[in-house]
Amino acid sequence: MSSNGDSAFGDTTASDWLRSLRPDRTQLFPSRSATSGTLETASFTASQTDRLPFGSSLPSQGIVKSSALPSGAWNDRNARSFPLFDTAVELAQNQVRRLLADPVTPVRLASHLSVLGVAALILILSQVNIPNWDFSLRVLPSSAMLTSNNVGGGYAGASILTGNSSGVLVSNSESLQRAAIPFTIVGEEPQKEVQYYTVQPGDTVLGIAQRFGLRPETVQWSNAGLEVNADMIRPGDQLRILPVNGAIHVVAPGDTLSSLAAKYKVAIEDIVNYRTNGLEDVSSPLVVGRELVIPGGTKPFVQQQVFAYTGVVPSTAKLGSGSFVWPASGSISQGYWGGHPAIDIAGWTGAPVKAADSGYVALATGGWSGGYGNHVIIDHGNGFVTLYAHLNSIYVQAGESVTRGQQIGSLGNTGNSTGPHLHLEIRYQGVPRNPLSYLP
Helix, strand or coil: CCCCCCCHHHCHHHHHHHHHHCCCCCCCCCCECCCCCEECCCCCCCCCCCECHHHCECCCCCCCCCCCEEHHHHHHHHCCCCHHHHHHHHHHHHHHHHHHHCCHHHHHHHHHHHHHHHHHHHHHHHCCCCCCCCCCCECCCHHHCEEECCCCCCCCCEEECCCCCCCCECCCCCCCCCCCCCCCCCCCCCCCCCEEEECCCCCCHHHHHHHCCCCHHHHHHCCHHHCCCCCCCCCCCEEEECCCCEEEEECCCCCCHHHHHHHHCCCHHHHHCCHHHCCCCCCCCCCCCCEEEEECCCCCCCCCCCCCCCCCCCCCCCCCCCCCCCCCCCEEEECCECCECCEEEECCCCCEEECCCCEEEEEEECCCHHHCCEEEEEECCCCEEEEEEEEEEECCCCCCEECCCCEEEEEECCCCCCCCEEEEEEEECCEEECHHHCCC
16 A cells, blocks of 8 residues: 555556556556646556446447546546446446337236236235125015915915014025016917818918818818819808818718717717817717717718710820820919819910820810819820810810820810819829829
């Protein structure tokens, strides 16, 4: 140490010692001048790179100069006169500024802080003991107060209390019980009475039956005028509609329950148990003239008779091929079923009607003709016979030979018809066949 109390850093011996340690430095720290009382300018030259925090470094060559300061300012400057420390602080500040300048960093920091906040909140709440609230369940005021009529703690019902404003327990249980609310779903009872339907233009027995969810035979067997021919309906007619599939029977002299059950192929109990029949048991007498509903009953079909050509078959008559074509264009308004052994092709009046196959005309007649109206029958000479009914006009005559696709008339609305259509039947050996099984 020097005798005047100066720092050893100003001593020559100390300077030589420092130079021996750092020979590359000309002077590491500034020295104090004894004569001028000022701090002389110090400089150094770095020949190598000094490593600093955050991965930064000092330049390989650089000179740091400081201005001359009064000797009294040395103590204030001495605390922050280290270039390495100042540079490190400045670099750290720059690094923080760059991080804060990044737009993603604040958002990421905020998300991390929010997660930590939620975790802390969950941790705090998990330590909170929620009190067990135990209330005595009491009913509403006296105007709407209920009391249990139970025995042994079970809920038996409730009654309205009057004149008592104090609350009473609903039940012996500590939990709230919902009062039983009676609610009954009453299913719609099936229709048991016979209904009546007025035939509209364009109606068919099949279409009417489908409207009421019945088989077409039920409509036919419930109306005596349709038993022979289901096409015998016209606009304005009143048809009886049964509530169930079956038939209606008018009691005749000599009828018994056993004979009716055998005729309609049902059990006696089926007739007796039908409420509207008014029969108490199997021994109940039958009243002549009374109508009975036979649920599920069936009847044998009555084959409709058609007049056919009985003259001499012409020698030039063409023989049918057995392959049929559609005789008219239009939509099928009624299909083939037991009471309607044909198909109805709806169209417009005057539309052409053609022969479905080659043959000769067995019948060509007009008038009512049992409800057929103007109609033509063609015998194809191979067991097949076709019938074309409700024609507006006829272009052929009996005994005439025709070819497949030849026009024989025009579509109409004659006879028993509710609208213009062609009634087409195909019979083989006298037995009706479904035309849709033979048409392409």
